[in-house]
Amino acid sequence: MSEPLIAVRSLSKWYGAWCALDRISLHVKAGSCTVLCGPSGSGKSTLLRCLNGLEEWEEGEVSIGGTPVAHRARDLRRLRREVGMVFQSFNLFPHLDALTNVTLAPRVVGRRRRTEAEQAGMALLDRVGLAGHARKLPADLSGGQQQRVAIARALAMQPRALLFDEPTSALDPESIKEVLDVIVGLAKSGTTMVVVTHEMGFARHVADEVVFMDKGRIVEASDPDTFFDRTVSDRIRCFLGHRDRAYSN
Amino acid sequence: MAAARLHGPSIRRRFASRAGVLLAMAAAHPFSLLVTLVLLYAAWIVGERIVSWGIIHATFIADDRSGCNPGGACWAFVVNRLPQFLFGFYPEAERWRALAAVLAPPALMLLAVAPEFRGRRLVVAAGFSLYPLLAFALLAGGLPGLPAVSTERWGGLTLTMLVGMSAFVLSFPLAILLALARTSSLPALRLVAAGFIEFWRGLPLVAILFMSVIMLPLFLPPGVEAPRLSLALAGITFYSAAYLAEVVRGGLQGIGRGQYEAAGALGFGFWSMQGYVVLPQALRSVVPAIVNAAIALFKDTTYVMVVGLFDLLNIVVAGLSDANWIGLAAEGYVFVGVIYWTICFGMSRMSARFEHGAQGARPAGAAAGAGR
Amino acid sequence: MTTAAADLVDEGERAGRIGAPRSRQARRRRVALLQQLVLLGALAAVAFVIVRNTIVNLQARGLASGFDFLWQEAGFNVGFSLIAVDASSSYGRIFLVGLLNSLLVAAVGIVAATLLGFVIGLARVSPNVPARLLSKGYVELVRNLPLLLHLLLWQGVILRSLPTVREALDLGGVAFLSNRGLYLPAPAAWPAMSLLLLIGAVVATVAGLLLARRTHRRQELLSPLTAATIAGLVLALLVGSAAVIGWDVPALKGFDYRGGIKIMPELAALIAALTLYNAAFIAEIVRAGIQSVDEGQRQAATALGLSPRLIMRLVIVPQAIRVMVPPMANQYAHLIKASALATVVGFPDLVNVFMGTSLNQTGRAVEIVVMTAAVYLTLTAGVGLVTSWYERRVKLVER
Secondary structure, rough: OOOEEEEEEEEEEEEEEEEEEEEEEEEEEOOOOOEOHHHHHHHHHHHHHOOOOOOOOOOOEEOHHHOOOOOOOOHHHHHHHEEEEEEEOOOOOOOOOOHHHHHHHHHHHOOOOOOOOOHHHHHHHHHHOOHOOOOOOOOOOOHHHHHHHHHHHHHHOOEEEEEEEOOOOOHHHHHHHHHHHHHHHHHHHEEEEEEOOOOOHHHHOOOOOOEEOOOEEEEEEOOOOOHHHOOOOOHHHHHHHHHHHHHHO | OOOHHHHHHHHHHOOOHHHHHHHHHHOOHHHHHHHHHHHHHHHHHHHHHHHHHHHHHHHHOOOHHHHOOOOOEEOOHHHHHHHHHHOOOOOOHHHHHHHHHHHHHHHHHHHOOOOOOHHHHHHHHHHHHHHHHHHHHHHOOOOOOOOOOOOOHOOOOOOOOHHHHHHHHHHHHHHHHHHHHHHHOOHHHHHHHHHHHHHHHHHHHHHHHHHHHHHHHHOOOOOOOOOHHHHHHHHHHHHHHHHHHHHHHHHHHHHHHHHHHHHOOOOHHHHHHHHHHHHHHHHHHHHHHHHHOOOOOHHHHHHHHOOOOOOOHHHHHHHHOOHHHHHHHHHHHHHHHHHHHHHHHHHHHHHEEEEHOOOOOOOOOOOOOOOO | OOOHHHHHHHHHHOOOOOHHHHHHHHHHHHHHHHHHHHHHHHHHHHHHHHHHHHHHHHHOOOOOOOHHHHHHHHOOOOOOOOOOOOOOOOHHHHHHHHHHHHHHHHHHHHHHHHHHHHHHHHHHOOOOHHHHHHHHHHHHHHHOOOOHHHHHHHHHHHHHHOOOOOOOOOEOEEEEEEEEEEEEEEEOOOOHHHHHHHHHHHHHHHHHHHHHHHHHOOOOOOHHHHHHHHHHHHHHHHHHHHHHHHEEEEEEOOOEOOOOEEEEEHHHHHHHHHHHHHHHHHHHHHHHHHHOHHHHHHHHHHHHHOHHHHHHHHHHHHHHHHHHHHHHHHHHHHHHHHHHHHHHHOOOOOHHHHHHHHHHOOOOOOHHHHHHHHHHHHHHHHHHHHHHHHHOOOOOOOO
16 A cells, blocks of 8 residues: 555745755655754744644645545644644643643544543653653653653654654653653554654654755655765755764764 | 863762851851851840740630739630630620631632532532621521621631622622623723722722721611621622722633634524623632732731621720730730731632642732732 | 756756645745634634523613613612712712722732732741741731631631720820721811811922932932932821811710711721732732842842842842732732732622622623723733833843
8 A cells, every 4th residue: 555644745935035845755654754854944843734734834735644634624623533643841731730631532533432542652661761651740750750751741642653752852861761762662552653853863763754955945855765865965964974073973 | 181170060069068068158258157147046046025924924714804914825715705806795605606607718719629529519609609698697687597686796717708709709790790791892981990990999998997887877768777797898899899890890801812713603592602602711810819819808808897897807806905905905806916917828729739730820910919 | 056956957847846835835824814713703603602591681681771870870879989989879870889889909919919018028038037937927818818818817806805885995086987987087177278288298399209200311310318318208298188188086975976987897808808818919029029039139239238128129129029020910800809809898899889789689680790890901901011011121231
């Protein structure tokens, strides 16, 4: 089945006169992991947020599972049940404990019963390694733990695809690994995901396709081997080399 | 040499008695010492007068003014008229109904700060929201088993509790709607809400009460009569809603955009987002200000006296004109003062407890809340 | 660009602009407009019903409408007024009298409450323990009692225990205090000399303020000697001006004092209650403002060698004032509105004479209510505007 789960067609977005996204076209196959990378301001986060309707665009089309994303409130809500999102700053609900964070949407939006939702929620927390922290408030959890709860929360709605917006950028180095491990686990289990990240090692390890963006355009979209070793683009080479050089010595 | 000087004072402090230290401090600040002595002396004089008048030479039991010791307070006045102060002109046989209406709010508030028990939140919330309707029904009667009692006969502490609690409970949902409207993206909604809020906040409560009693009957369909109590209650409710709306709006402004985005990403609609994610956080963050507003509202219930309702204060004022108890204004007002002070101070202590207990609660800013 | 990417771009251009979002945005704007129109329509409908009911009810009660009553004779006199008024004054004049009385109460109350509030507020943060405790006791006691109770206490208890007119307290032979009021001398004759001296005092004050501003701009401190000299000059001119005026001193004639100004006990009770009550809140505002200044500021200033008094004046208070002004202005707005309590004690303020007596006599409920509401809304809006202006002016540019 080669019908892409997420299809973006000639997407364009302007902030006033400045073009944030310039005729972006992208296909994400079901079960694949796509990594969006690029310098700051390249539009990768903006593109990601268009995929679940958090951002609006001026031209082009986005469709999930064949259905175009319209901006009517009702359709958006239906769409967002299909696509989950994990944010850079976690955005957990501070007044609820970890388990309630995970089960709130299934109970309220998905209308599941509390016992059922809590069972599923505990299973998810277990999957991200936080079963023992179910009753803790976000303020009592470390950054890495909070982000893992956020991942469990996004998974609780059983979405068809997961979007990650720089999931580890707000974490200290120790926590980064624990979160990346969870994401790698998800990728290996076949979850469709689009990840915006700066973690190139992780990208190389887990991505099925790496998409490099610069100044609102897609410069290259290829498999990891091609991207990291055999790219013909000077821009990409500079970007990758820049990163290596920054931390060598 | 330097080492000796550095150690010198600490040795001295170790050996000096506490009195010695105080003397040293006093000697260093003679003006402060003088002020201290003057204040202590004044406090002693005033305190002694109060205790002597209020307790030592006071009379608690008497039939009328002449039975009271002239050198002390005549508390017999309060004791004799206590039923009227508490229940107004409510018929004696039905006084239990008024008593229930008076005791319910403090009971609910104590439940709210009591140790956690299962279902506490539901009980307290239900109790508060149903109080206006139930108390009104209970006091008004007209149902089988409850003979009807006209609102003209309601008074005293009963009326104060009823008005205060009902106004607060009724204004709360209105305040939330107004705050949401004022922060809405629709300009018309924003303007209307802002206009409403500024209107009710900009007028004195006295004027609002006059307006309610005079103008509201004109707005009603011809022939429809509303008791004065309801009209006054409507005015106070709108007044309270405007103030509470600003408090809630302050809380809403503290909620980060990420919360809205996260809830939106999970598929929450506007109202479920507000109800489960935004408002719980917003309200929690402004609890001290809300309690301040509640305290101010409770004090403001005394204003109903200007439209002829007999709340606790007014009924004591009325009692002062009794021929048997002439010239006992001091005793009457002190009694009222004690009751108000206890309740208001108690509420502010509750809020302080909540502030310290809640995790991550924002500390109250400079003079948070109404200075009413 | 790789071939894969080129394919995607071509495909995108071929697919065209399906469901162009620009029209989506236009549609959303239309929906929002529709929602607002529905809202306004509903409000208009409610307003229509209310207005219709009002007209019918007014007609049923035989009440007239219109603002012409403002020129009619009121037929009642007012116990206290800053301008000339008698029983033949028009309702319009009565409105002015009430308004001026309200403003007088508010102005005096604001000044007195601020002064007292600052003293108590500073006591709240003073190192002197009894001062701290007593001021905290004062604030907690006063704040938790209703303002109306304060008012009745003053009127019914404290002022009533003043001596009778026959045994009035003699204050320096020119003023007298009794339970019927405070009698002060009133200016009867204004010789030109006094006016000249008064103008001189004003000029000296303005000059002093300008000098202070100039030194402040230069980041210097006005020397205490200069400040004292200017203050002394202003004071001397004022005293001289007052001394030259022909004063009408109250004197006991028959059952009451004649001549001079009489401050009725109602006014005194109102001002006393408003002052003491609001001073407690202002004290808390002052305390919170001072405590809001970071402790590090005080430490840095001490490390620089400044004395505690200078630290307070130059470092703490300027920063504290910034924080204090908005809640203080809010308190002033409350005070202005609280002046309406005059109705309870019978002092003729705006609500009492206009919304009370005048409304009862003319029945022009709508017109009178609208006028009274307009006054108070203007006053509170004015306070709000001044606050906004001040906040904008002293906005700290933070990093």
